[in-house]
Amino acid sequence: MIITEHLQKIFKVGFWGKKFLALNDINLEVKEGEVFGFLGPNGAGKTTTIKILMGLIYPTSGRFFLMGKEGNSNSVKMNIGFLPENPFFYEYLSGMEFLNLVGQLYGLNRDERRKRIDELISLVGLKGAEDLQLRKYSKGMGQRIGIAQAIMNNPRLVILDEPMSGLDPIGRKEIRDIILKLKEEGKTIFFSTHILPDVEMICDRVGIVVKGRLKAIGKLEELVGDTLHSVEITAGGLSAEALKKIEKVSDKIIKRGRKVLITAKDNEISGKIVALIQKSKGELVSLVPQKRSLEEYFMEKAEGD
């Protein structure tokens, strides 16, 4: 659905036109039917990449293909839905009036509009709010109407720039659910974000961009791996003597009242610690293997420069 080849973007900034390399050799591929998370810290180049895909700005060099066609041609545009980073809506229109306007822009007739707007309002969960003016919408409602307008024409590819930014956990979950519903309808979704849990929960694949470079691309479990990082054991009722023995083999011990949190480097050491706890008639409260998180991976990539 999306292929980029060596995309590069140089901005000229300031009076002297100093060159700024915003995108440096971005090679991406997004397959049909995927939810693809485009991940990166502020200023990484996410919006710049999306603007290039949408034909809003041109790359300095490199090329891209959408649905097999080079560039952003009109025929392709009809099959793409887009939610920009900071959408601006006519705020004196109600949600219904706004969607009606968008439907008219797409050339849908009255009956088609009525049917489609009805579907959209229930898909994005705005039933009951359709007659409210957009200026009275909350941020989450604004994002939802933004997604509704993006998919008016039932596009095959949906591109969303930071659809969850500024939303509370409930609002983010609602947007995630909408994205999953779009996937169920067979659409391909490409969205940018810097909110890691959202990516972990819904993305088939992710790309990590840092300072204009694509640092990694792939399935989350391939990137983050299944490797064990440490084992966290919580125990209670340990004698001072038992604690001393455990202290010798463990990586770290934190005392919390009657309980202790013990970190072991690997399974072998955690086994020894569990044996020590049982021998001293202590209580084993929990044992949790810690895998490397996306957050750690992300920080590694973001700092490894």
Ligand SMILES: Nc1ncnc2c1ncn2[C@@H]1O[C@H](COP(=O)(O)OP(=O)(O)OP(=O)(O)O)[C@@H](O)[C@H]1O
């Ligand atoms: N028109 C422009 N002229 C000059 N520099 C620009 C322009 N647009 C973007 N940049 C710079 O390019 C870099 C990438 O910006 P971009 O908006 O793509 O980042 P982003 O990954 O979307 O960040 P955020 O998470 O904050 O939205 C930034 O350093 C930004 O200042």
Ligand SMILES: [Mg+2]
């Ligand atoms: Mg951005």
